[in-house]
Amino acid sequence: MFLPKNFHLLLLLSATIVFAGCDYNNPRLRKNKKPISFSSVEGITFTEVSRKQKNGLSFNEQGYHLAPEWRLRFEPKDSVALYSPEKKQFVNFPLSRGIDSIFATSHSFFKMLHMSKDSMVLDMLQAKDDTLDRTNSAVRMTFYADNYIKNNLHATIDQARHVSHADSVFLKKLIGRANADIKNAFAAQQPVNFISKRPAMQVSFWHRTPKLYYNNYDYADNYMTPTFDITLSKAYKHFDYSLSVFVDAKGQITYRMPMVGFYGDDQAAANYVKISKFILDNYLKPNLTVVPGQTLGIPHTSIVTLHIHGRQPAFAQTVSANK
Numbered sequence: 001m002f003l004p005k006n007f008h009l010l011l012l013l014s015a016t017i018v019f020a021g022c023d024y025n026n027p028r029l030r031k032n033k034k035p036i037s038f039s040s041v042e043g044i045t046f047t048e049v050s051r052k053q054k055n056g057l058s059f060n061e062q063g064y065h066l067a068p069e070w071r072l073r074f075e076p077k078d079s080v081a082l083y084s085p086e087k088k089q090f091v092n093f094p095l096s097r098g099i100d101s102i103f104a105t106s107h108s109f110f111k112m113l114h115m116s117k118d119s120m121v122l123d124m125l126q127a128k129d130d131t132l133d134r135t136n137s138a139v140r141m142t143f144y145a146d147n148y149i150k151n152n153l154h155a156t157i158d159q160a161r162h163v164s165h166a167d168s169v170f171l172k173k174l175i176g177r178a179n180a181d182i183k184n185a186f187a188a189q190q191p192v193n194f195i196s197k198r199p200a201m202q203v204s205f206w207h208r209t210p211k212l213y214y215n216n217y218d219y220a221d222n223y224m225t226p227t228f229d230i231t232l233s234k235a236y237k238h239f240d241y242s243l244s245v246f247v248d249a250k251g252q253i254t255y256r257m258p259m260v261g262f263y264g265d266d267q268a269a270a271n272y273v274k275i276s277k278f279i280l281d282n283y284l285k286p287n288l289t290v291v292p293g294q295t296l297g298i299p300h301t302s303i304v305t306l307h308i309h310g311r312q313p314a315f316a317q318t319v320s321a322n323k
Helices: 007-021 146-151 166-181 220-224 268-288 315-323
Strands: 045-052 073-077 079-084 087-095 102-105 110-116 119-128 131-133 139-145 193-196 201-205 228-233 239-249 253-258 288-291 302-310
Touching: 045 146, 073 087, 087 193, 102 268, 139 146, 193 201, 193 228, 239 268, 253 268, 268 288
Parallel strands: 228 302
Antiparallel strands: 045 073, 045 139, 073 079, 079 087, 102 110, 110 119, 119 131, 119 139, 193 288, 201 228, 239 253, 239 302
């Protein structure tokens, strides 16, 4: 992982600027001008079990999931250890503390709402320029201490992160709409899978690896925009086409739109769609086993991007060149 040499300094500077922009003369804040302290929970490992929007849901209508991913531990001397799945170890980040239970770490600002040795609840705050919005949090995060999960809940971390009843009801409604009309497709938590039936057709999924320092391990790209390279190694000629398709609950593929711009050239657009649709219908569909995308274990219509590459065998290229 890449970490700029001045990363800690930049974070502390940005936090100082934002904290300085807070209205310390606000009457509500006068009672608590002392920076928040984490001494009572230092050394305790907390795991995030829930991350919700203002409406209390973890999902939105596009299928995006505010997944609880963080594990953290407050350390002495103003630092926070965040777990890195990539490195499989905790990585220390600087901690900046402000008044009104506000703090900053890992290029994010938070307001602590509840803190005990068993659990924490905090709001992720939005910072714009030198102003911090302390009242309109977009995300609420709930953490349980690892010991609490094991000894009090008698559960695993995955069990503690179960989908709520409200989310289940919401998602089943979306699934019903998507299966009734493909135009209501939304991202599947378990994306579509394509399996080639022929050695001459290779399928590769674009797997994006999240980074702690850039997006705090947001895995959303892998299911929000599932993308595949499909290469036909014995094509009649070289070609490359990029298109978006619907895949319904039965694994049926429907052409959606090309994924390139034509800048007003209607004829070029029509030809592109005609040829790429022909390749999809006559080469891909008959030679692919399609596993539809699923959410809550229920198949539903979702959208997938395909980059189709035709590659002419070397022998055929030589014959063609000699004609």
